[in-house]
Amino acid sequence: MSGVWVFKKDGFRLMENRQVEGKACSLNKKVLVHLPSGEVVSSYSSLEQILTSLGWERYYGRDPELYQFHKHSSTDLISLPKDFSKFSSIYMYDIVIKNPNVFHVRDM
Numbered sequence: 001m002s003g004v005w006v007f008k009k010d011g012f013r014l015m016e017n018r019q020v021e022g023k024a025c026s027l028n029k030k031v032l033v034h035l036p037s038g039e040v041v042s043s044y045s046s047l048e049q050i051l052t053s054l055g056w057e058r059y060y061g062r063d064p065e066l067y068q069f070h071k072h073s074s075t076d077l078i079s080l081p082k083d084f085s086k087f088s089s090i091y092m093y094d095i096v097i098k099n100p101n102v103f104h105v106r107d108m
Helices: 017-027 044-053 090-097
Strands: 004-010 011-016 029-035 058-059 064-070 076-079 101-105
Touching: 017 076, 044 064, 076 090, 090 101
Parallel strands: none
Antiparallel strands: 004 011, 029 101, 058 064, 064 076
């Protein structure tokens, strides 16, 4: 059994995933914004251009299911799913943390 706990004044209850699905998509949709340009990152090609300009390089590791980027000046590695539709807020926040003041995650 999986789902989301919903708390209200009169108590709480577990809403199963199928009950929450429609609401979760609209409430939790996030976008990665490139702050200097104000543009939403909508593809890996645009993200790669931005990261390259910041000194990141493509890293061709052993996992063909990942896009990876690294910087020579640090030990940081950004790993992203090959399929952009799986690019979730977890990956977005990873990029934000490794590039302070350049990216921001916002609600859609």
